Amino acid sequence: MQPPFPLLLSPLTLGGVTLRNRVGFAAMSCRLSAGGRATPALLSHLQARAAGGAALVVTEALPAAASAATPTRVAAFDEAALPDLQAMAAAVARHGALPIGQLWHPGSANRGQRAVDAVGASAVPDGLSWTVPRILSDGEIEALCAEYAGTAARLQRAGFAGVEVSAAHGFLPLQFLSPASNRRQDRWGGDLHGRSLFLRRIIANIRHSCGPGFLLGLKLPADDGAPGSIDPDEAARITALLAAETPPDWFCFSQGTHGWSLGMHAPDQHATPMGYRPLWRRMRAAAGGVPVAAVARIDHPAAAESVLAAGDADLVMLARPLLADPDWLGKAAGNRPTEIRPCLNCNACWGEINKGLPIACAVNPSAGGREVAAPGRVATARRVVVAGGGPAGLQAALAAARRGHRVTLLSARPPGGAARLEAALPGGASMMRFLDYLTEAATRAGVVIRQGVADAGAILALQPDATILATGAGMTRPAGLQGEGQDLRNMLRTPPPGGRVAVLYDHDQTAATYAAAEWLAMRFRRVVLVTPRDSIAQDVPLLSAQGIHRRLARLGVEILPYRAPLRHAAGEVVLRHLLTEAEEVIGSVDLFTWSTPRAPRQDLLPALLAAGLAVHLVGDALAPRLMLSAIREGEEVGGGL
Incomplete structure (x- = not known):
């Protein structure tokens, strides 16, 4: 009988090495190292992806040279890190996957404050932090090429099957490749042959140091999205040159660069799935027979196939x-694709690491080095009632049922809670798939699951041994507001037909608020987004925040910072500027709505406690939080019963 995804599950030979299938775990920063050393959490993270069946497991970017050192990445350039590297390789190899170390140097790329010790090809500022690097000398560049090779050889001695050189996302090799950032006139700059010399020398040095059979991949952009930099035409020329002169064992094309196109490398829930497919096809034609790896928004095994x-x-x-x-x-191999926990493409994972925290996942409470064996089934099943059918309640019910308890979930509305309202907004398809997955799981x-009943009497009638309140939270009315209006969730439950002007007060700063602004812009001739902060989307991961600004600008949504609403009546909204105290009026308003901080719904708690029930609060019912925390709490409480 043919397997369900025959090509995906078929072997592939790269550089004389046979892969067990055609799926790899791509490099992603995880911040699970400490002081340049591997931690048990990092090993658990890598091991879980290998145990899942991937043929290749690529580490997060590892510093290829001392000048790339950072305490949150294993110091692969340092011989003292050899035991850590050996442990990483073993964690992957013991499950039949090939461990691949990604070699990385940021150059001038920096997302925080301007760096004072950055190096680069030319004195061109970084696109995000505006860091201007110190220009590398000829001898320093040669030394860096040697360091890359030395680090690759160390990984080889540690048991790694190969390396992937990162020349994407605005990092140092790309800074040399791009005519926008490389303005040198010596042998390392000028035309394409000169600008590619740094990368070609790195590849040649690694080949010489590590010999045949040691895999070497190369990550490049097929379009870095920066003006005057690397567009698809230039990427095809670079690919053809490298394939002819210093061919890697595979190319992997990841888009965007360190600037206002950074979000291209992790397309969020608003992007078209597999939107880079034409680029993969074009680069494969330019690769001269070198295998090409596709990456970004490949959500389903059927899509990969x-x-x-x-x-x-x-x-x-x-x-x-x-x-x-x-x-x-x-x-996928077991023909159970509907049981795959779907990624939201929300970039919460990237948001966590960008805040300096270990990686986490909005839908997987075990991600980020927390991959441990699921708790076993209980000896004695208990009656568990979960009140509230949002993500936290569904996850808690699922975790408790997997423990063997008899679980009833009471939900006033269809399972999914307020998240189903958000899922109906632009970009909500991923959320809808996840809510359906949780409900089905x-x-x-x-x-x-009982819909339409979630009061204290219904809970008490079930005589639970344990009760979990996941009743969510409600948006609060803006302080001091006089007049009419309604919160965003209630507005979405009875959506207006449209009209002249819609005013949305953003005191929430989450992605759903801006999806609602897009939704309003499709129905009203003018949309005004008001916020008390100095800008919008400050609590959204930068990768996704860039897209929010871009879409709202294209839709003509007006953004008024440092404002708060005073009153709304007779088709006018009066705002107060928080810095100047000046008042301003927006007229012809047909809709005024707000997205504000939420207050937990705990109305059921007193009666349940008075009845002597053991009650656990999770998600927004405990305190308003992002879904990442709500899902984790649901798993911990439900799995702990």
């Missing part, structure tokens, strides 16, 4: 999907 079947790529690299579900490939686990 279609890419391989069409000849658009030779293998697929998955990062966020394997963070959301390490067993993605195992479920809970049902398969034996959870009885």
